[in-house]
Amino acid sequence: MKLLVTGGAGFIGSHVVRRFINAYPEYSIWNLDALTYAGNLENLSDIEHQPNYQFIKGDITDKEFISSLFEKEQFDGVIHLAAESHVDRSISGPDAFIQTNVVGTANLLNAAVQCWKGNFDGKRFYHVSTDEVFGSLGPEGKFNESTAYDPRSPYSASKASSDHLVRAYHHTYGLPIVISNCSNNYGSHHFPEKLIPLIINNIKNSRPLPVYGKGENIRDWLWVEDHARAIDLIYHQGNNGETYCIGGNNEWKNIDVVRLLCKLMDEKLGRAAGESEKLISYVTDRPGHDARYAIDATKLKTALGWEPTQPFEQLLAQTIDWYLANEEWLEHVTSGNYRSYYEKQYTR
Numbered sequence: 493m494k495l496l497v498t499g500g501a502g503f504i505g506s507h508v509v510r511r512f513i514n515a516y517p518e519y520s521i522w523n524l525d526a527l528t529y530a531g532n533l534e535n536l537s538d539i540e541h542q543p544n545y546q547f548i549k550g551d552i553t554d555k556e557f558i559s560s561l562f563e564k565e566q567f568d569g570v571i572h573l574a575a576e577s578h579v580d581r582s583i584s585g586p587d588a589f590i591q592t593n594v595v596g597t598a599n600l601l602n603a604a605v606q607c608w609k610g611n612f613d614g615k616r617f618y619h620v621s622t623d624e625v626f627g628s629l630g631p632e633g634k635f636n637e638s639t640a641y642d643p644r645s646p647y648s649a650s651k652a653s654s655d656h657l658v659r660a661y662h663h664t665y666g667l668p669i670v671i672s673n674c675s676n677n678y679g680s681h682h683f684p685e686k687l688i689p690l691i692i693n694n695i696k697n698s699r700p701l702p703v704y705g706k707g708e709n710i711r712d713w714l715w716v717e718d719h720a721r722a723i724d725l726i727y728h729q730g731n732n733g734e735t736y737c738i739g740g741n742n743e744w745k746n747i748d749v750v751r752l753l754c755k756l757m758d759e760k761l762g763r764a765a766g767e768s769e770k771l772i773s774y775v776t777d778r779p780g781h782d783a784r785y786a787i788d789a790t791k792l793k794t795a796l797g798w799e800p801t802q803p804f805e806q807l808l809a810q811t812i813d814w815y816l817a818n819e820e821w822l823e824h825v826t827s828g829n830y831r832s833y834y835e836k837q838y839t840r
């Protein structure tokens with residue numbers, strides 16, 4: 493089994509690569525990543541010397557490169573995670589999202605169809621997507637596999653577009669595909685532009701904790717290793733052409749997540765109770781801010797026996813410990829470009 497993972501140097505991709513490297517020593521795992529600001533080979537330093545691991549630096553928007561890579565390497569399967577992934581960046585600069593998420597996905601699909609030439613035995617194209625394609629929920633109900641698409645940010649619209657392309661290639665060319673739409677992940681190696689690692693980093697440095705609007709938007713948080721476990725199951729046992737929703741069954745208002753992080757970090761940093769909460773700063777809301785995401789993962793439980801790990805508080809504490817123990821990682825990713833991004837995003 494020669495498996496191409498795209499975006500393997502990013503947050504979720506690195507957990508997927510690590511899981512597959514360790515669980516399937518007989519597979520050959522190829523990690524293709526452009527190493528954008530979000531890609532970091534330090535995320536994989538523990539497995540980079542494994543004999544079943546190969547890294548290729550490359551950009552999925554480069555059509556010629558992608559098609560010749562497939563011709564040369566003859567992959568058996570693809571797990572596609574490479575993407576521009578941050579909503580706020582998609583608002584200030586949507587073009588990169590359209591290029592990577594839409595055009596890049598189309599390049600991979602075309603290359604797979606060309607390379608496999610109608611002989612799809614043992615082949616699979618797994619597209620990793622997000623619950624954000626479904627739009628914004630009110631207080632009731634959850635997203636499931638039959639929820640209509642209603643993306644509302646350039647990020648979610650570009651992911652929705654890629655999902656449609658993947659399904660179209662299945663119906664039109666017979667490409668064997670699976671898609672999953674997952675809720676918000678948290679865990680180690682998460683780039684500190686996203687809520688949880690950004691708040692951890694700011695609490696650590698006693699910087700203001702930016703909460704958009706009133707902090708009442710709700711997200712359904714899933715432990716990243718649970719996501720990687722679901723991807724493993726779906727890649728191996730999911731039905732051809734089907735979609736699976738993955739979620740944490742763990743809804744939290746943003747302000748409550750921030751308060752919990754403050755409480756846990758006050759304890760860990762030996763600060764007085766309530767000290768970090770004083771850093772909370774309500775800032776201008778995100779335009780088009782989706783109110784609530786929540787996933788009904790019944791299909792995945794019934795079909796493949798997957799359930800999320802609990803409890804949130806314990807895994808969040810473990811996540812904080814990882815950031816506190818990996819100062820060098822944090823320093824590397826928050827130097828340089830991160831500073832100018834941060835100034836632009838939060839000084840308005």
Ligand code: NAD
Pocket residue numbers: 498499500501502503504505524525526527528529530531532550551552553572573574575576577578592596620621622623651673674675676677678683
């Ligand atoms: P990330 O931003 O941490 O990592 C993305 C990776 O893709 C980086 O390593 C980056 O270098 C690489 N990349 C970007 N553009 C590329 C290009 N043109 N060519 C090759 N590589 C490129 O993202 P993540 O949070 O790990 O998300 C991974 C996937 O999971 C994405 O498709 C995202 O839509 C999806 N997803 C994320 C979440 C979440 O909570 N983070 C939830 C559900 C689904």
Ligand code: TYD
Pocket residue numbers: 578579580676685686687688690702703704705707709710711746778
């Ligand atoms: P984020 O981690 O960017 O994920 P997504 O927007 O893809 O769900 O944001 C999670 C929630 O936290 C979202 O409702 C926006 C909010 N948020 C803040 O309040 N402040 C911040 O600085 C960031 C980055 C996000």
